[in-house]
Amino acid sequence: MRDQEGRWSTAEESVARRLRDEAERHEPDRDRMWSRVETAMVGPYTTGPPEETERWSRPRRGWWSRWSGLRVAATALGTAAVVGVTSFTALALTDRGGRLPHPPMTGRDGGDIPAQSPAQTSSQVPTPGKMPEGAASATPEGTRSTSPGTTKRPAAKGRIVEVTGAPGANSTDHWGENTLRLEVRRPLAGLDVTIRVVRTRRVNPTGSWLSLPASDFRISTDATDRAVVYRWTLFPGRAIRPGSYVIAAQYDRGADHDPRRDAFTLTATAATTETTVQGHF
Structure with a gap:
């Protein structure tokens, strides 16, 4: 029994070592990732369910359950590799354009809504304490407002x-x-x-x-x-x-x-x- 557990431990360490080696040798293609991100940004947004749904059968009991430790180790290393690639992608996108692109806004008819510049947006908000240009003052200069009958x-x-x-x-x-x-x-x-x-x-x-x-x-x-x-x-x-x-x-x-x-x-x-x-x- 101990020999069998030793073989499982050796196999897990071997797989973990090979995953680390593959992660270190990985060189992400920045241009390809940028192209795929831009394509996804421009493409239509879909919220519906996928056409085909994979059905996973319940794993059988027996020797497969012994691979639990191996699956946990492989999942952890895979997650670390994905986080590293994602961080590199974000840095590459930032270096290329200064900020991540925003998806285009669309109206009810499907047409694009033109973005407003900060100057246009701020000019439409009245400044507290000031009357909008062209608006008449409610209280004439030199008088004080009172309620009717006052x-x-x-x-x-x-x-x-x-x-x-x-x-x-x-x-x-x-x-x-x-x-x-x-x-x-x-x-x-x-x-x-x-x-x-x-x-x-x-x-x-x-x-x-x-x-x-x-x-x-x-x-x-x-x-x-x-x-x-x-x-x-x-x-x-x-x-x-x-x-x-x-x-x-x-x-x-x-x-x-x-x-x-x-x-x-x-x-x-x-x-x-x-x-x-x-x-x-």
Whole structure:
């Protein structure tokens, strides 16, 4: 039994040695490989199954199973030889053209699609922050965009507060909210805000709120036959820091109420400067 195993081992070593010798003597034909690669690139792509399928029968048990070690060694050496030839082919193709060729792109009708140069591709992508050539700007120079029904009071030179009046986003046909957004530029020692809602059918006050501390203000709501008046007055000795703030008045209303008829008045004091802003929603 040991003699038989020794013969198998000697046969495997002989085959392995001969495979290594053949691999060392192999000299790849670069031109032939290049020609075959180009032919495969240009030729049509086929994805269907081959016309004939080889059928492999199950190997018989017995003496054939003893050749397992020989088959493993032969497979490993064959794989190493293929890897070496493939690497050499890639180097040869790179030396010849600088990069591997790309297969031609085809459209639905089978025609070739012309490739675009990088310059053509980049010219069609708009640069962030820039308008495409020939397109009109959405906001004219010298103005600031606001939503419909919004009254914008831009801050003039030296103005200590900027005010924007607009209907609330949650307003409905039966309930409304008028919102003032304040951009305070300098510390305020005094602030008085009034929102006047025209008294149309079904208009009644339902509340108010502000993003500043409510304890710093005297807050009141008065209803007359002509309007509902909301007022916020900063207590003496309190101050407002620069920043963004919101003041809002809420009310029930009918579908015929137009908030554009509602008005606001804001008076702000900073040191020795006083500013008054008026507008509509």
